[in-house]
Each structure stands twice: as C-alpha cells, then as structure tokens.
Amino acid sequence: MAEGEEIFDEMHGFGEGVRAPYASYGCWFDKTTPSALLKKSRDAQTFFRRTGITFNVYGDAEADERLIPFDLVPRIIGASEWALLVRGIEQRVKAINAFLYDIYHRQEIVRAGRLPERLIRENDAFLPKMIGFDPPGGIYTHIVGIDLVRTGPNEFFVLEDNARTPSGVSYMLENRETMLKMFPELFAQMSVQRVSGYPMALRRSLERSAPHQASGRPTVAILTPGIHNSAYFEHAFLADQMGVELVEGHDLRVVGGRVAMRTTQGYEPIDVLYRRVDDDFLDPLNFRSESMLGVAGIFDVYRAGGITIANAPGTGIADDKAIYSYMPDIVEFYTGQAPLLKNVPTWRCAEADSLSYVLEHLDELVVKEVHGSGGYGMLVGPAASKKEIAAFRKKLEARPSNYIAQPTLALSTVPVLTKAGLSPRHVDLRPFVLVSSDGVEVTPGGLTRVAMKKGSLVVNSSQGGGTKDTWVLKEG
Amino acid sequence: MLGRTASGLFWMARLLERAENTSRLVEAGFRMALTRSQPGEEEWRSVLVTAGCCDAYLERHDTIEGEKVADFALRDRSNPSSVMSALHAARESARMTRTALTREMWEAINDFWMVARDALKRPPSETDLPEILTLIRQQGAQVRGATTGTMLRNDIYNFVMLGIMFERADNTARILDTKYYVLLPSSASVGSSLDNVQWEMILRSASAERSFHWLNGGNITPRAIADFLIFDTRMPRSLAYCYDTITYQLDWLSRQYCQRLETHDLAASLEASLTATTIESVFENGLHEFLTDFLVRNASLSSQIEKDFRFAE
Numbered sequence: 001m002a003e004g005e006e007i008f009d010e011m012h013g014f015g016e017g018v019r020a021p022y023a024s025y026g027c028w029f030d031k032t033t034p035s036a037l038l039k040k041s042r043d044a045q046t047f048f049r050r051t052g053i054t055f056n057v058y059g060d061a062e063a064d065e066r067l068i069p070f071d072l073v074p075r076i077i078g079a080s081e082w083a084l085l086v087r088g089i090e091q092r093v094k095a096i097n098a099f100l101y102d103i104y105h106r107q108e109i110v111r112a113g114r115l116p117e118r119l120i121r122e123n124d125a126f127l128p129k130m131i132g133f134d135p136p137g138g139i140y141t142h143i144v145g146i147d148l149v150r151t152g153p154n155e156f157f158v159l160e161d162n163a164r165t166p167s168g169v170s171y172m173l174e175n176r177e178t179m180l181k182m183f184p185e186l187f188a189q190m191s192v193q194r195v196s197g198y199p200m201a202l203r204r205s206l207e208r209s210a211p212h213q214a215s216g217r218p219t220v221a222i223l224t225p226g227i228h229n230s231a232y233f234e235h236a237f238l239a240d241q242m243g244v245e246l247v248e249g250h251d252l253r254v255v256g257g258r259v260a261m262r263t264t265q266g267y268e269p270i271d272v273l274y275r276r277v278d279d280d281f282l283d284p285l286n287f288r289s290e291s292m293l294g295v296a297g298i299f300d301v302y303r304a305g306g307i308t309i310a311n312a313p314g315t316g317i318a319d320d321k322a323i324y325s326y327m328p329d330i331v332e333f334y335t336g337q338a339p340l341l342k343n344v345p346t347w348r349c350a351e352a353d354s355l356s357y358v359l360e361h362l363d364e365l366v367v368k369e370v371h372g373s374g375g376y377g378m379l380v381g382p383a384a385s386k387k388e389i390a391a392f393r394k395k396l397e398a399r400p401s402n403y404i405a406q407p408t409l410a411l412s413t414v415p416v417l418t419k420a421g422l423s424p425r426h427v428d429l430r431p432f433v434l435v436s437s438d439g440v441e442v443t444p445g446g447l448t449r450v451a452m453k454k455g456s457l458v459v460n461s462s463q464g465g466g467t468k469d470t471w472v473l474k475e476g
Numbered sequence: 477m478l479g480r481t482a483s484g485l486f487w488m489a490r491l492l493e494r495a496e497n498t499s500r501l502v503e504a505g506f507r508m509a510l511t512r513s514q515p516g517e518e519e520w521r522s523v524l525v526t527a528g529c530c531d532a533y534l535e536r537h538d539t540i541e542g543e544k545v546a547d548f549a550l551r552d553r554s555n556p557s558s559v560m561s562a563l564h565a566a567r568e569s570a571r572m573t574r575t576a577l578t579r580e581m582w583e584a585i586n587d588f589w590m591v592a593r594d595a596l597k598r599p600p601s602e603t604d605l606p607e608i609l610t611l612i613r614q615q616g617a618q619v620r621g622a623t624t625g626t627m628l629r630n631d632i633y634n635f636v637m638l639g640i641m642f643e644r645a646d647n648t649a650r651i652l653d654t655k656y657y658v659l660l661p662s663s664a665s666v667g668s669s670l671d672n673v674q675w676e677m678i679l680r681s682a683s684a685e686r687s688f689h690w691l692n693g694g695n696i697t698p699r700a701i702a703d704f705l706i707f708d709t710r711m712p713r714s715l716a717y718c719y720d721t722i723t724y725q726l727d728w729l730s731r732q733y734c735q736r737l738e739t740h741d742l743a744a745s746l747e748a749s750l751t752a753t754t755i756e757s758v759f760e761n762g763l764h765e766f767l768t769d770f771l772v773r774n775a776s777l778s779s780q781i782e783k784d785f786r787f788a789e
Contacts, residue, residue, distance in 0.1 A: 049590070050583050227571045236574040246575050250789065251480050262479045264631065264785040265733050 008152050008412045009424050010075065021078035021473055024190050029073075029422075037072065037417055040182050044070050047178060069466030070175065071416040072182065075427060075448040079475045082444060085148070085156060085431065088341035090440045091331060093144050093433050096163055096318045098334035100140040103317065104130045114329050119322055124371065127279060127314030129286065133303055135312045136211045137437045142310035143202070143274070144433040145169070145447075148341070150412040157342045157409060159428060161327070163319040164311060165276050168447040169432050170234035173198060173241070175469040176445070191474040193444035198432065199241035201443070202274075205436040210271040211305045218271035221245045221261060223252075225277050225293045230462075235276050249277070254297040259307045272308040273298075279313045321370040321404050322348065344409060350401035358405040359396070362389050365405040366457075367396065380457060382408055411457055414468065416450060426451045428459050429470065444472035479786035481573050482635045486787070488569035489639025492585070495562040495592075496616040497647040498527050502549050503609045504680040506602075508673060509542050519677060520545045526647075526654045526681065529555050546605060551596040559612065560596055563589045576632045584622040588615040631732060634725045635785075641725070642778045645718035646771065648705055651681045653767040659698035660763065675701055682713045702763060703755040715770065719747045722777075729785075737784040742777045 006014055011022045018026040048067050077085075102108050103120055110117045120126050145166025147159040176195050180187060203220060210218035224235035226248050239246035247270075251261050258269035275282065281291040286299040301307050317323060323330075325346035331339040347354035347365075358365060367379040379392040396403055413424035431446035448468040449459035459465040505523040509516035520540050524530035532555055533540075533548050550559045567589045570582060577585075592615065595608045627633045652659070658674040678701060679685035688704055689696075709716045723743050730736050758766045782788070 050586060227568060240575040245478055247478065248480065251478050262786050262789060264477050264479055264482045
C-alpha cells in the first residue's frame with residue numbers, strides 16, 4: 001500500500017463517522033465502561049482455556065497449547081454488503097467445481113488456450129489418478145473457505161480459495177457462543193443472523209453426497225490425523241456437533257470392498273468420510289507409502305463408488321497459488337459471466353517480465369510461495385528489513401516459478417479493544433461454504449482474523465493473529 | 477462406538493482414579509509421619525510399594541524421606557504413575573475421546589489437569605502439601621460429579637465406570653497386600669499403639685477411616701478391617717463393591733450389544749469367588765495368597781475386556 005493511502009475502517013469508514021451496520025453497536029459501546037469490557041475480555045480467555053479451544057503450532061512440540069487471541073469487538077457486515085458477497089462466492093465456488101471436473105476430464109480450458117497446460121501437468125496438486133473419475137454427485141469441493149479482504153465499502157478481493165481442507169469454522173461457532181454468553185443484551189437489540197446451524201447443515205450436505213449404493217441413513221465420519229494436529233480441536237468439535245464418529249487411520253480398514261471403522265462390536269462401513277488429512281497421506285497404497293495417517297486401499301474403494309471422500313482428492317489444484325492468477329478467466333470460462341469478486345493483481349514470477357518487475361519492487365510487494373500456507377515462507381516487502389529482502393531475493397532468483405507476488409492492499413480495519421480504548425487493526429474474512437447436490441450454501445458469518453499488532457497486515461494465527469466474531473445483520 | 481474410543485474412555489477413567497489414589501496414599505503417609513515421633517520411613521516406603529513405584533524411586537533417590545516421596549509420587553514426570561503423569565495421560569485420552577464426553581466432563585478433567593499443574597509447579601513444601609492434596613481431592617470430586625451428573629447411561633458410561641472400578645479394586649487390594657502382615661492374627665497385639673497406627677494408615681489410604689468407625693464402633697480388629705475392605709458392599713472402595721459395579725456394567729453392555737463374551741464369564745466367576753468366600757476362609761487360606769490371586773485375576777479380566785471390545789486391532 002502506498003504511503004499515506006487512506007485505510008477503510010469498517011466501523012468509521014474513511015473518517016465520516018460511525019457507519020450504518022455499526023450504529024446500534026456504537027451507541028451501546030458508548031454507554032459501556034471500558035474497564036468492564038476489559039474484564040469480560042479476560043473472562044473470555046479463561047473460558048477458552050477451560051473449554052480447551054487451543055491450537056498446536058507445527059514444529060513447536062514442546063510448547064504449551066496456545067490460545068488464539070480473541071477480541072470481543074464484533075466485526076459487523078450489513079445485509080446488503082453480505083448479499084453482494086454471497087453472489088460472488090456462489091459464482092466462484094460453482095466455477096471451481098466446474099474447473100475441477102474439466103481438468104480431470106476433457107480439459108476444455110486448456111484446449112481453448114485459456115490456461116497453460118504445464119500449470120496442470122507440472123503441478124504437484126494435480127492428481128492423475130483422478131482423471132476420468134466422476135465423484136459422487138459430481139462434487140469435488142464439499143467444503144470451501146474463501147479468504148477475502150476488503151479495501152472499501154464495496155471493494156472485496158479474494159485472497160485465496162481454500163478448496164482442500166479449510167479450517168477455522170470451529171472458531172466461528174465458538175466465538176459466537178462466547179459473545180452470546182458475554183453480551184446477551186446486544187443480541188437482543190440487534191438482529192444478527194445465526195451461525196449455529198452450520199454443523200447440521202454440514203452433516204446434511206455430507207449425507208446428500210453419499211455414494212449411490214448407500215442404503216438407509218448414510219454413515220458419516222471425520223478422519224483426523226490425531227490429537228497432535230494443530231486443528232484437532234476443530235475435528236473433535238465438528239464430530240461432536242454433527243454427532244458422527246471422529247476416526248483416525250488406524251481405526252479404519254477395507255472390509256469387503258467398503259471402508260469400515262473398528263467399533264466395540266466389529267467393523268462398520270462408512271459412506272461419507274470428511275477427511276482432514278492431506279491427499280498425500282490418504283492412502284499408503286496409492287499415494288505416500290510411509291503414511292500412517294491414512295487407510296490402505298481407500299482410494300480404490302472410492303474409485304469403485306464405495307465411499308465419498310470430502311473434499312475429493314485432487315481438489316488442491318484449484319486453490320494453488322499459481323492457478324489463482326487465472327481465476328478471473330476460470331470464472332468467466334465456466335459461468336459465462338464476468339467475475340463478481342475481484343482477484344488481487346498477481347505477478348507470476350515464472351514469467352520473465354513479471355519476475356523482473358517483482359525483483360525491482362520487492363520492498364512494495366507481498367511475495368508468496370506457490371504451495372505455501374499459514375503465512376510461512378512469505379515476504380511482506382513494506383514490513384521487511386533490507387537484510388530480509390536481500391535474503392528473499394536469493395531464494396526468488398533460485399526458483400522463480402515457486403513464487404507469485406501481489407501488491408500490499410490497503411486492508412480494511414476493524415477496531416479492537418485495547419487498554420487505551422478502541423484501536424483499528426487490519427482484518428480478513430473467511431466465510432464458510434457448503435456444496436451439495438442441493439446447491440451452494442454460505443453460512444451468514446465466518447472467521448474474521450485480525451492482526452493484533454498495530455499496522456501489521458499478517459493475520460495468520462501461527463504468526464500471532466487473533467479472531468473476532470463476525471456478525472451478518474438481517475435485512476431491514 | 478469405536479474400539480479406540482472405548483479404550484480411551486477406559487484408560488482415561490483408570491488414570492484419573494489412579495491420580496486420586498496416589499494422592500490419597502501420600503495424604504495417608506503424610507498424616508502418619510506427622511503423628512509419629514520417629515521419621516516414618518516405613519510408612520513412606522509402603523506408600524511407594526502400594527503405588528507400585530518403589531524401585532523406580534530408589535533408582536533416583538538414596539534415602540526414603542517424606543518430601544522426596546511426595547515429590548516423586550505427585551509431580552515427577554519420570555514416574556509414570558505420579559499424579560501429574562497420570563493426569564497428563566488421562567487428559568490426552570480425554571482429548572482423544574472428546575466427542576464421547578459431555579462438555580462438563582471435559583472441562584472438569586481439563587480443570588483438574590490445569591489446577592494440579594499450577595499447584596505442582598514447584599516441589600511442594602510440607603506446609604503447602606495439605607492444601608495441594610485437598611485441591612486434588614476436590615478436583616477429582618468435580619470430575620466424578622460431572623461424570624454421574626451429565627453423562628448418558630450408555631456404553632460410554634459403562635467403559636468409564638469399568639475403568640474406575642478396575643483401578644480402584646487394584647488399588648484397594650494393593651493397600652491391603654502391602655500391609656497384610658499387620659492384619660495377620662499372629663501379629664495382632666490388639667490395642668498396641670503401633671498396630672493402631674498401621675491400621676489407621678490402611679483405612680486412610682482407602683478413605684475408609686470414618687465409615688469404618690461409624691459402622692464398627694469400637695471394634696477395631698484386623699479381621700474387621702479386612703472384611704470391610706474386601707467384602708462389604710456398602711463400602712465404595714471394597715473389592716466386593718467394585719465387582720458388583722463391574723458385573724453390573726458388563727451385563728448392561730451385554731444387553732445393549734446383544735452378545736455375551738468371554739469377559740462376562742470371567743467377571744461372573746471372579747464376582748462369585750468374592751460373594752461365596754468369607755473373611756474366615758480368607759484368613760485360613762492366607763490373606764496374602766488371596767490378594768495376589770485377586771490382583772492377577774483382576775488384571776487378566778481387564779485385558780480380556782480390551783480384547784473383547786476391540787480396543788486395538
């Protein structure tokens with residue numbers, strides 16, 4: 001973002017006073033004493049630690065489980081703003097599914113010259129074993145979490161399409177529970193849309209995606225890598241809320257052509273597996289042979305129509321950062337419409353012109369690894385030291401095709417509560433989307449991540465970011 | 477229910493019970509040491525023997541002293557049956573079976589672990605020890621309250637209760653076996669102060685001193701103590717009570733699962749040997765032999781449950 005560029009604050013706009021969605025909240029806040037709020041904030045932390053909403057950081061085995069900081073000023077989105085987002089998200093998610101079907105079948109988009117073939121052929125996230133296979137219901141991404149950022153009243157950009165195993169939905173639900181407990185009077189005053197229907201909607205959506213041969217009510221289970229995974233809390237939370245089993249690889253085996261779980265009364269077949277294990281680890285017979293997290297032979301059962309795996313193996317190609325820059329074309333190609341949600345302008349460092357531009361402007365850009373996630377291995381130019389930039393330059397020059405670069409957007413801010421009162425912090429937004437044969441369902445809410453450090457643009461929890469409850473107001 | 481979940485619940489419950497039992501042993505040892513003029517090395521040794529960690533202790537320490545024993549039994553993570561080790565493992569099991577637990581129960585277990593961790597950050601001094609032990613007892617009671625107050629009476633509850641009762645029966649039998657010689661008629665110089673202290677230690681280790689005195693009035697004999705802790709089904713830590721509960725839970729499982737397994741036959745025969753035996757015949761045939769045989773059968777029934785209900789592949 002350029003020096004002195006104005007930043008949009010979602011509560012105060014560009015300084016013109018409290019915006020409409022925050023009007024009631026603003027009045028309430030003015031009547032509340034700051035010390036009472038700070039006390040509530042401490043109560044919330046205690047509550048989270050007691051309920052065990054903590055996450056483990058990879059590579060930090062000895063560290064205590066950490067809490068993600070929770071800020072109790074809600075992020076509020078008006079009904080019309082939300083309606084706009086929902087239309088854009090639906091369009092994008094439909095395009096992603098059409099894209100996945102296409103690249104695992106006739107690859108029309110490549111034939112039409114809209115996407116370079118090497119981006120698929122040379123991509124680790126592309127799974128040749130999925131070619132020609134029709135997943136049950138034709139759905140690849142049952143669960144999607146689209147990362148959005150905002151720069152103005154109606155200016156939204158998609159930062160990332162999480163089409164593999166998006167996490168964070170438990171925070172959306174628990175943050176709301178916490179807010180309901182702490183500020184019941186606010187919910188009585190303002191009409192905030194519910195998010196608590198998500199687990200049942202997820203279960204329904206997974207059940208609808210059962211393979212044809214399932215008889216009676218389909219058996220759904222969640223596959224977790226285990227208690228040491230950073231998102232284990234969420235896996236257990238969702239299983240609990242949906243009322244389904246939480247299984248690990250060693251609970252499962254292939255019995256009579258079905259994937260079955262070992263219960264106290266013998267093996268019981270599973271129809272739909274919501275897996276929170278990466279493709280590579282899903283099946284030691286078909287993918288990485290040393291994997292202890294998966295189930296030997298599950299992919300063969302899948303291909304024979306004996307189980308639905310959600311999301312489908314091979315969906316990672318759709319949220320790959322190299323593919324990302326083609327998303328506007330992809331949306332247009334499959335929906336025949338101009339994209340409703342913008343992409344952040346992206347330089348593909350694999351292309352010589354782009355690379356030289358990026359190398360010249362490293363101090364202004366955000367440079368990301370094509371396959372990275374969680375805020376690791378990225379350079380935030382404006383915030384980096386000369387030394388960090390120089391070190392990154394070497395990495396970039398050594399493997400340009402491993403990187404993309406984007407301008408640092410003037411991310412919107414939302415106030416957080418500090419000891420000195422309200423203070424703006426940058427935020428992003430991850431709404432959660434379910435896809436089934438019934439269509440696309442966007443839960444009115446989402447995960448708002450907030451950079452807790454003043455001026456920081458990095459919102460990732462692994463880098464010290466926090467969360468907020470996200471309120472979507474009802475019409476009128 | 478997943479076999480792994482059954483295993484997690486069973487062991488979670490066993491380990492929680494173990495943490496409480498170990499702290500109760502320390503409490504009894506501490507109490508004995510206080511009421512004696514001599515340093516109570518023998519009492520502390522029997523605490524270690526009952527907790528099954530005497531050898532491990534002697535590998536790390538040359539002398540048996542109260543503060544060292546308390547530290548080893550309560551907070552030493554190299555001792556797998558220390559209160560902290562047991563609580564840590566119990567909490568891991570609880571996390572693994574989180575979907576089977578009520579929110580209240582998980583919170584009580586998580587709280588137990590957090591409170592104990594904070595209270596046992598440093599080696600406890602003799603002055604702090606009573607307060608810490610009280611805290612542990614209260615936290616244990618909270619878990620029990622959440623268990624009985626919030627859980628559905630289904631197979632989840634059955635495996636939790638089984639875990640508690642196997643651990644408890646094991647613990648009570650060990651308490652008796654560690655001190656069996658002071659209960660033998662030959663050594664009973666009734667009324668001598670030494671024996672009174674020893675008997676009281678046994679009763680305290682099983683949280684049984686008040687109820688025993690209430691039921692028996694002045695009649696403190698080794699036979700009455702052994703009878704109480706082995707055969708009295710009114711006493712919630714007696715072997716007979718534990719087996720009453722174990723067979724009840726197993727019958728429940730067999731009805732729910734519509735199958736009777738080898739486990740059920742083993743349990744029935746063990747329970748029968750408790751109901752058909754009297755304290756007289758136990759003393760006649762040897763208290764130590766009876767307890768050793770019980771411990772072995774208790775352990776093998778526990779393994780049979782793990783097998784029959786597919787705890788592991």
